[in-house]
């Protein structure tokens with residue numbers, strides 16, 4: 001039976017994650033992310049956003065483990081899958097981009113060659129088609145002069161350009177879900193807004209579902225339909241982004257909004273009203 005559009009693509013129920021000394025750092029998190037939507041995870045440092053995403057990806061650091069709850073993608077229970085199957089799903093059905101894109105690229109190989117290699121391995125393209133596909137993807141990521149960019153080495157590109165290259169790599173195999181964990185945090189505000197715009201375009205044009213992690217409410221306000229506010233490993237408030245930002249119920253959400261008022265949400269609202 002085809003999935004209905006608002007059926008949850010990703011469903012996290014009562015997720016618990018513990019670190020090596022037994023401390024529980026994610027303490028019963030629920031997330032329902034409908035197909036084609038953009039869900040935001042916001043909260044202070046150490047509140048459990050990244051480990052929740054890494055649990056979804058099946059990429060927890062050594063010594064850190066899921067100790068309770070479930071994670072399903074469509075109706076497949078991910079926590080029950082063998083490691084090899086989870087690895088297969090990463091890159092094909094689930095993909096992620098993080099902060100510091102340069103660290104995910106080989107400094108001595110051109111970005112075009114690295115992207116072509118991903119296209120060969122993940123999308124099964126022949127060498128020449130992969131080279132051409134790499135240039136097309138760079139163009140689709142909004143990079144000007146994509147032929148030239150494809151011949152450049154990572155150190156020759158700006159942070160925003162590198163993140164576009166990493167996004168291209170992440171989506172080569174047509175994943176359903178893209179996790180962007182602080183993916184624009186290191187970028188200056190203008191470039192950040194442009195990369196977020198690219199994510200929204202990919203969502204609209206390719207039906208990508210987004211899970212966006214940020215400590216910055218302005219980022220969530222720009223991209224996400226729903227927001228989940230994390231604090232100390234629990235979601236203290238969740239709901240439609242507009243509603244949560246306009247009428248926050250939890251004191252911690254109010255505190256986050258107050259902290260961002262001067263340079264975050266208002267700026268995004270202004271940008272939107274100018275369009």
Ligand SMILES: Nc1ncnc2c1ncn2[C@@H]1O[C@H](COP(=O)(O)OP(=O)(O)OP(=O)(O)O)[C@@H](O)[C@H]1O
Nearest residue numbers: 019025044045046047048049050051052061064215
């Ligand atoms: N490998 C690890 N070993 C032990 N503790 C860890 C490990 N990774 C994360 N933690 C702890 O788990 C908690 C949740 O961390 P997590 O990285 O999910 O937070 P976060 O909300 O993403 O914060 P940040 O914005 O700083 O990345 C924190 O207390 C963190 O110190």
